[in-house]
Amino acid sequence: MAPLPPIADIWQVTTFGVLGGMPCDHVINYNFPLGAQDVLQVSKDFADADALAMTNHIIPLLQPAYQHLSSRCIYLGSATAPEGLTLSGAVGTSTYVFGSHANCWTVRHTAGVRGKGKDGRTNFPGPATNFLDQGTGELSQAGLIAYQASWDAYQSEIQATMITDLGTAPTLVILNKGHTGYRFPIGSDVDAMPNTHRRWQKRLARHRRHA
DSSP, X not given: OOOOOOOTTEEEEEEXXXXXXXXXXXXXXXXXXXXXXOHHHHHHHHHHHHHHHIIIIIGGGSOTTEEEEEEEEEETTOTTOOOEEEEOOOBOOOOSOBOOTTEEEEEEXXXXXXXXXXXXXXXXXXXXXXXXXXXXXXXXXXXXXXXHHHHHHHHHHHHHHHHHHHSOOOEEEEEOGGGSOEEOOSEEEEOXXXXXXXXXXXXXXXXXXXX
């Protein structure tokens, strides 16, 4: 397979974890103008910011079977850019009840255009059964509020850390397949319907392991 073309000012942050010992990760792409910044410094700051924000705002809503291993950032504007890597050992601290490890709660990043697969999404292990409406199988109002607040705080801390470190806030983007471009989502909202990721329970992760 031919290497993907570079795409300037886009940074890919991968949060590596394990759920019940199986790889469980997610990828988020951000627009952050490189300017005169050092690529390695920006990548390291992104990785640090993601690891800290995960620990502070996502981990408290995840089950103890989940462990965050590391956060990695790669600049997609160059095929030879060095990566930033921050190790972690944070373990989920929620005391709620959880079901299958193939379940997840999803944040959908709405592209605002028609077409299957145009929206982006970020998945996290869960949801807790405490946050499910047993009649509909959807997230309860309490669950929607809790997960949305967790996601918003996670992103806000990443932005605040990058502003403090480098003076500029990153913006989440939806990267097109083939690195042909990207879109700024019109919103990022928790999906009321739980989703599944069978690979978390049965198969390897799509992305390279954390180290």
